[in-house]
Amino acid sequence: MANSGGRLLTTALIVGGCVLIGIVAMLMVYHEPIKSEKKNPMARNFWIAPDTSQIPKGPEGQLIRYGRDLIARTSYYLGPNGTVSKTTNGMNCQNCHLDAGTRPFGNNYGSVASLYPKFRARSGGLESIEKRVNDCLMRSLNGEPIDSMSAEMRGMIAYFNWLGKDVPKGQTAAGSGLKPMAWLDRAAEPTKGKRLYLQKCQVCHGNDGMGLKISEKGPYIYPPLWGEHSFTTAAGLFRISNFARYTQTNMPFGATTEKPILTEEQSWDIAAFVLSQPRPEKKFSQDWPNILLKPIDYPFGPYADNYPETQHKYGPFGDMVKEEKR
Ligand code: HEC
Numbered sequence: 001m002a003n004s005g006g007r008l009l010t011t012a013l014i015v016g017g018c019v020l021i022g023i024v025a026m027l028m029v030y031h032e033p034i035k036s037e038k039k040n041p042m043a044r045n046f047w048i049a050p051d052t053s054q055i056p057k058g059p060e061g062q063l064i065r066y067g068r069d070l071i072a073r074t075s076y077y078l079g080p081n082g083t084v085s086k087t088t089n090g091m092n093c094q095n096c097h098l099d100a101g102t103r104p105f106g107n108n109y110g111s112v113a114s115l116y117p118k119f120r121a122r123s124g125g126l127e128s129i130e131k132r133v134n135d136c137l138m139r140s141l142n143g144e145p146i147d148s149m150s151a152e153m154r155g156m157i158a159y160f161n162w163l164g165k166d167v168p169k170g171q172t173a174a175g176s177g178l179k180p181m182a183w184l185d186r187a188a189e190p191t192k193g194k195r196l197y198l199q200k201c202q203v204c205h206g207n208d209g210m211g212l213k214i215s216e217k218g219p220y221i222y223p224p225l226w227g228e229h230s231f232t233t234a235a236g237l238f239r240i241s242n243f244a245r246y247t248q249t250n251m252p253f254g255a256t257t258e259k260p261i262l263t264e265e266q267s268w269d270i271a272a273f274v275l276s277q278p279r280p281e282k283k284f285s286q287d288w289p290n291i292l293l294k295p296i297d298y299p300f301g302p303y304a305d306n307y308p309e310t311q312h313k314y315g316p317f318g319d320m321v322k323e324e325k326r
């Protein structure tokens with residue numbers, strides 16, 4: 001009796017132990033996703049673009065779809081062999097505005113409808129969406145501006161307005177544009193960046209930075225990062241902070257804001273290397289009418305301070321930031 005009682009107790013202990021281990025294991029598995037969500041507090045709060053299945057039927061919907069396609073396949077319409085005109089460098093808006101401008105911190109268009117027209121220091125005035133589109137056409141795609149009343153401009157604007165329809169006027173959609181990033185505390189180094197470029201970017205964008213096309217006349221599979229078909233020196237991406245911010249959350253292709261591949265430091269060095277390579281030069285003499293409002297990493301003088309152009313291009317930015325605050 002005492003014996004079987006002891007056996008019973010042992011069995012009960014073993015079974016109880018197993019059940020307990022089982023429960024703990026289940027809890028751990030069950031908690032896994034919750035834990036990883038906690039690590040990325042931003043993950044759940046991003047603005048989400050309306051689904052394309054919600055694009056209305058009829059002529060308005062057609063215009064929105066046309067605008068979306070112009071963003072995704074710009075080259076097909078406006079590129080060197082474009083069906084509408086042949087003025088741009090062959091890049092697509094989507095190369096820099098990922099997923100047709102909807103990806104969190106993939107330079108997305110979530111706040112275009114809600115914030116434009118807005119004051120911009122580059123022009124020193126209130127800018128319409130039309131002006132902003134033409135700026136990217138001329139500077140990033142090295143092309144010509146298009147008419148405000150053209151089907152292409154109306155289409156792109158219809159698309160931006162549809163995308164941002166649920167973002168209240170005057171508000172910024174979370175995750176729109178590029179991810180904010182602190183300045184690097186030293187100068188960014190092109191030589192370090194070159195080593196990283198060869199490891200992490202070259203396989204797609206090429207040893208010569210020229211990207212890769214499907215065929216000689218076909219669109220890019222991998223867009224160029226420098227050289228004659230790349231964005232110009234007047235483009236937003238020619239500022240090292242913009243390039244580093246875009247790269248850190250989006251490249252190598254497959255990286256996301258939640259799962260970046262590069263550290264911020266690596267992104268600065270790679271940006272320094274890519275931006276030290278040759279590219280089309282464009283200048284708009286009317287830019288930055290008030291030089292006090294020029295961003296400190298704008299790589300062309302004149303400046304309101306005495307730091308040289310190279311420091312404005314690569315850093316270190318610490319002292320400039322302090323001086324700007326003063
Ligand atoms: C080479 C990269 C690149 C390409 C290609 C490009 N853009 Fe941009 N675009 C940018 C960057 C970078 C910014 C933000 C930079 C800044 O504000 O200085 C921007 C900003 C914009 C904005 C303002 C967004 C906002 O929230 O203020 C609009 C609108 C825009 N682009 C439209 C277009 C359109 C339309 C095309 C294609 C015709 C295009 N872009 C192609 C890099 C690019």
Ligand code: HEC
Nearest residue numbers: 094095096200201204221222223224225247251252253270
């Ligand atoms: C696996 C291939 C791949 C790798 C590796 C890769 N990219 Fe890209 N990159 C792309 C593709 C594809 C696009 C265009 C995305 C689109 O149109 O949806 C792009 C676009 C870009 C753009 C904006 C368009 C342009 O041409 O200016 C930049 C800047 C860029 N990549 C930088 C980098 C950097 C820096 C690295 C290395 C850290 C890198 N990429 C690694 C595939 C790649």
